[in-house]
Amino acid sequence: MINLQACSILDLNNQVAPTYSVAFESIKGALLGYPEKKISKELIENIPYASLVMKIGKGSSGLLILESLKGDETIWVSADQVVILLKEGRIVRTLGLNNNLISLKRINQSFKNLISSKESITDYYSYYSYDDPPLSNLKVHVYIEKIGMRDVYILGEQKNLLLIHETISNKEIRWQATNKYWVDPKDYYVWKSVQTVSPKLPKFSYEITKKPANL
Template sequence: MNHQISILLILALLSLTSCSGTYRAYQQTLKLAFKDTPNVVLSIDEIKQSKVDLALIKRGSRPTSTLALAYLEDRQHKWVSADNVMLIMEKGRIVRTLGLDENLLFLSNTAQDPLKNTPLSMTELSIWSRISDWSGDEYGYVIESKFSFKTEERLEELSLKIDTIKYVEDAKFTAPSRFIQINNTWQNTFWFEKNTGTLIKSIQTLAPSTEPIELVYLSRIARLQTKNAK
């Protein structure tokens, strides 16, 4: 199915539960994702003018593309992309995916995710266990992870230098699974703006055999820039 048609179908479904003004905002914003360039590049002015939140996504070695925040529901952020992917997230954690080759269908025990704590006061060595279900009738895989260390790091995004606190999460399957290839461990990384604790970037790998997903939250960075300029 053509990617643009797929996104329009998603938006049509969203329009059933959204006002017409919001639906038009999604249409206008997602046009940015159809730019005919190897990697989508947005100016800070374009981001500030957007009526919905924007983020950049890079999956594996694919070109960078745009995500738009479709809606908030049950404390979940639901993002859609031009290549017909939806990421469902809780406090920055990807808890479900649609449109990938291997989709995460369910993640248990999300209330205990250390990311649900105030990020800048999150204790090191926080341990979290959960059960993951996957497409292809793969159910009940137990994942255990710990946030092993945090460091300060300066990022440059949108030509802005941002001081952050970086957390590294070491994750592993605790029992054999079809995802094991070379090993059963992987890492996720999260960057929080130092003063506000706002998550501005993450790199998440859902399982050892899946591609890393890099997310940069453009609208959040633009709002921080506006706040700091005052």
């Protein structure tokens, strides 16, 4: 098996490039919407790309594959052109959904700084922007709390991870949610997360099933 870690499948218009349709055809049964019980360790190992399992709201779980990696940003894509951009495990942009998150402005603080620095900032504001309906720079209060170490099982493999809660709120629209991140304290990688990125979208839950080689 060729262990490709990313598959460049987006053209300039953020659509799936026709030249990569064969790659999607070969694994489309495992992508977004595939029955959760059929996503096995063997299936993941046989797909030659980094991958994650994602569930949106009460929908069924499915795989997204890594389209590209640049620094601490990763782009994940499904066969039906749902695109999720993660920056250090945090969803910072979406494509292909209703009320897409198009921008997230926040302080420049990594999970490494949050976990290891005594001067980490745990109370601040972020600004969210959306496309439909258009909304720019929704001011959201953020409060972060380190909960403690937790055992997490991903495809049967146990990981001891630090659970971090991130409570976001805006009193004017009566929106509040708690995002959760399970972070490896050794390399600060986010293996699992539950996030709310919009008052008009359900929760996003994901687990990394095959980590990109360069992270």
